[in-house]
Amino acid sequence: MNNLIKINKINKKFKLSNNENLLIFENLDLNIDKNSITSIIGPSGCGKSTLLNILGLLDSSYNGDYIFNNQNIKKMRNSHLSKIRNRNIGFIHQFFYLIPELSVLENIKLPALINNSNDPLITRDAIKLLETLEIDEKQNMKPNLLSGGEQQRVAIARSLINKPELILADEMTGNLDESTSDEIIEFFLNFIKKNNLTLVYVTHNSKYAEMADFQYELKNKTLLKK
Numbered sequence: 685m686n687n688l689i690k691i692n693k694i695n696k697k698f699k700l701s702n703n704e705n706l707l708i709f710e711n712l713d714l715n716i717d718k719n720s721i722t723s724i725i726g727p728s729g730c731g732k733s734t735l736l737n738i739l740g741l742l743d744s745s746y747n748g749d750y751i752f753n754n755q756n757i758k759k760m761r762n763s764h765l766s767k768i769r770n771r772n773i774g775f776i777h778q779f780f781y782l783i784p785e786l787s788v789l790e791n792i793k794l795p796a797l798i799n800n801s802n803d804p805l806i807t808r809d810a811i812k813l814l815e816t817l818e819i820d821e822k823q824n825m826k827p828n829l830l831s832g833g834e835q836q837r838v839a840i841a842r843s844l845i846n847k848p849e850l851i852l853a854d855e856m857t858g859n860l861d862e863s864t865s866d867e868i869i870e871f872f873l874n875f876i877k878k879n880n881l882t883l884v885y886v887t888h889n890s891k892y893a894e895m896a897d898f899q900y901e902l903k904n905k906t907l908l909k910k
């Protein structure tokens with residue numbers, strides 16, 4: 685019952701413009717337990733973002749089975765997939781994708797407003813996250829005025845506002861200098877552990893990969909456990 689993700693023999697290909705197929709994954713298996721931290725490392729172009737898109741229910745054009753929280757994803761309609769994605773999965777990217785016209789606080793509240801537009805608890809939860817991430821004094825500022833590390837904290841808070849079952853992070857420190865990256869990763873992994881969340885993160889950096897409970901390398905179109 686402790687299993688959150690069970691992926692079985694996934695095959696994934698992209699159709700190229702010359703009508704040839706590019707095979708990305710061949711018989712790829714992955715199990716993720718609840719309350720665990722998993723890292724995925726691998727060279728540029730090996731398919732890390734493609735895999736996170738599949739895990740995050742953004743891409744369903746593949747063969748093989750995907751069971752998320754005991755639900756068969758392959759049998760689900762798109763509308764159901766969007767609901768699960770919005771309520772149960774949080775995303776963090778290298779480029780923070782904050783909305784420049786909205787304040788820090790409004791950016792964080794946005795995914796929650798999509799579910800329930802008039803819940804006064806949303807503001808309370810968003811401010812609590814800002815306090816935990818130590819950026820509450822920036823809550824009324826526009827994100828472009830914040831440093832890269834601060835913007836990533838806002839993106840982290842936004843990924844957590846719906847209390848997702850799963851958090852997916854794609855090279856989350858790829859756009860930050862080394863000391864800010866170290867600080868963000870350390871803080872974030874501690875936060876995930878303390879709050880019993882489940883995280884899968886992709887990185888190029890073996891030092892960060894080694895901080896996970898479970899480490900995988902994406903190689904030869906499949907995942908190898910390290």
Ligand SMILES: Nc1ncnc2c1ncn2[C@@H]1O[C@H](COP(=O)(O)OP(=O)(O)OP(=O)(O)O)[C@@H](O)[C@H]1O
Pocket residue numbers: 698699700706708726727728729730731732733734735
């Ligand atoms: N929509 C698409 N159509 C065709 N090819 C694609 C598509 N999306 C990705 N690819 C190809 O699939 C391969 C894997 O891409 P992906 O973005 O998953 O790599 P990655 O491991 O995340 O790389 P990076 O570390 O540079 O972010 C690449 O060769 C890429 O060109």
Ligand SMILES: [Mg+2]
Pocket residue numbers: 732733734854
């Ligand atoms: Mg990528």
